[in-house]
Amino acid sequence: MKNIKFTAVNCSLVVAVVVILVVSAFYVRVGATADQVVVLRTSGMTCSSCVSKITKVLQSQRGVAATEIDLAGGLVLAGYDSKQVAPDSLARTVAAAGFKSEVAQVLTPQQFKSIVGRDLGGQAAGGCCGPRGCGSAQ
Known part of the structure; x- marks a missing residue:
C-alpha cells in the first residue's frame, strides 16, 4: 500500500x-516583445479561416509577439524578437502552412507606427474561401 x-x-x-x-x-x-516588424507579401489567403491558420502558425513560433493580416492586400505582418527568430524563417513558416510568402520589408515598431499611425496588433480582415479553399493559390 x-x-x-x-x-x-x-x-x-x-x-x-x-x-x-x-x-x-x-x-x-x-x-513577448517585438523589436522588429516583418511585412510578408503572401498569396493564397482567401478568407478568415486562412487568417486564423496563418495567425496560429506564426504565434506558435518562438519570439513572435503579435501578428496582423491584411487579407485584401495580401500582407502578413508579424512583430518579433530578432534575437529569437529571423524574418526569412517566418516567411518559410507561412509557406509551410500552404501560402506563398516572401519578405517584403522589415521595420522597427516605431517605423511601423509612423507609417500606419498605430501599433501592430490584431487587425485582421475576413472574407470567403470560395471553391478553391484556403492556401490553394501557391
Whole structure:
C-alpha cells in the first residue's frame, strides 16, 4: 500500500510541474516583445479561416509577439524578437502552412507606427474561401 501512495504522490507532483511549466510558457508568450516588424507579401489567403491558420502558425513560433493580416492586400505582418527568430524563417513558416510568402520589408515598431499611425496588433480582415479553399493559390 505504501508503494501505491508513493507512486500517486509522484504522479501528482509530475502533473503539477507540467501544469506550472505550461502556464509559465503561456505567460512568457504573452509578455513577448517585438523589436522588429516583418511585412510578408503572401498569396493564397482567401478568407478568415486562412487568417486564423496563418495567425496560429506564426504565434506558435518562438519570439513572435503579435501578428496582423491584411487579407485584401495580401500582407502578413508579424512583430518579433530578432534575437529569437529571423524574418526569412517566418516567411518559410507561412509557406509551410500552404501560402506563398516572401519578405517584403522589415521595420522597427516605431517605423511601423509612423507609417500606419498605430501599433501592430490584431487587425485582421475576413472574407470567403470560395471553391478553391484556403492556401490553394501557391
